[in-house]
Amino acid sequence: MLRDVYRKAGVLDTGSYLTTVNELCDQLPALRPELLWYVASHLRARVDLNSISKILVEEDKGAPIGTAVSLLSGLPLAMARHYTYAFPSLRVDFSSEYDRSTLHVNGIVAGDRVCIVDDTLSTGGTVAALVRAVRAEGATVEHVAVVVEKAGNGGRELLEDELGVAVHSLLSIKVVPDGVHVLEGIA
Numbered sequence: 001m002l003r004d005v006y007r008k009a010g011v012l013d014t015g016s017y018l019t020t021v022n023e024l025c026d027q028l029p030a031l032r033p034e035l036l037w038y039v040a041s042h043l044r045a046r047v048d049l050n051s052i053s054k055i056l057v058e059e060d061k062g063a064p065i066g067t068a069v070s071l072l073s074g075l076p077l078a079m080a081r082h083y084t085y086a087f088p089s090l091r092v093d094f095s096s097e098y099d100r101s102t103l104h105v106n107g108i109v110a111g112d113r114v115c116i117v118d119d120t121l122s123t124g125g126t127v128a129a130l131v132r133a134v135r136a137e138g139a140t141v142e143h144v145a146v147v148v149e150k151a152g153n154g155g156r157e158l159l160e161d162e163l164g165v166a167v168h169s170l171l172s173i174k175v176v177p178d179g180v181h182v183l184e185g186i187a
């Protein structure tokens, strides 16, 4: 099911990067609840959430997926927002495959044991910033669970080798101008 979504995904070439446009990340076409259920239950099964106290997502593309994992696991949902609040929240700068900005992490407190959930891992810049923010608060990141990783972009190496965080993904892909190659992963 997931392989099919990525095999059929469109590719957007902006001139400086290639990205997929697909049902799960972009709601093109609209996201079927059975697909959301499928990815969330596979992530839930893949990661040992027994000692976890919170799910953390970046708002936008990762949010529906993390919300579904929160519902399935009963774990509270924390969220990194793209805009400033006039309340205390954790600020962290990030640089990703195609963006550079600041995130405001809401809902993490000292002592939390966090599982970060996102749709895509590419350079790892977004998730690495979230790891830094969680650690700055005196909490720990136990797992990173993503639906797809773009192989060869360094995200897994950055998180596992440099930051010492376990990465779990359901599918590994390579995006080329004429389509998406599915390298390995679940059906």
Ligand SMILES: O=P(O)(O)OC[C@H]1O[C@H](OP(=O)(O)OP(=O)(O)O)[C@H](O)[C@@H]1O
Residues within 6 Å of the ligand: 058, 059, 060, 061, 062, 095, 096, 097, 098, 099, 118, 119, 120, 121, 122, 123, 124, 125, 126, 127, 155
């Ligand atoms: O591993 P990285 O190089 O950091 O790239 C992965 C990030 O990029 C995408 O976010 P996007 O920039 O589209 O922002 P959005 O989720 O807020 O739309 C995706 O949802 C990940 O969060």
Ligand SMILES: Nc1ncnc2[nH]cnc12
Residues within 6 Å of the ligand: 018, 019, 020, 021, 025, 061, 097, 119, 120, 122, 150, 175
């Ligand atoms: N959803 C996505 N698809 C392909 N490449 C990406 N890089 C960052 N997000 C992506």
